[in-house]
Amino acid sequence: RASTTEVASITLKRQAFESWRTGYSSAFAIILFVAVFGLANIYVKALNKVKQR
Template sequence: SLTTLSSIDLKREAFEKWKTGYSSAYAVILFVTVFGLASIYVKALNKVKDR
């Protein structure tokens, strides 16, 4: 759903609907996305800091 947070949607899929395979894949995709965005943000901060 578009109005719920990804983490809440992930919890519902895993523990309320018992779709463990789907929720595991969703968790990995969510982790990779957050990790990628965080690393881009840190690199941008380091570039600004080095100026």
């Protein structure tokens, strides 16, 4: 079980290696990657806009 203060990567590791829920953890990893990639992309675009001023 995940607590409210548990980091997503720790939840991912626990599901994969302690609970042996590899399908769930694989899907969770893909969703986590897409979220981080999307946020990083937004951040880089915002930095480029500030840099152009």
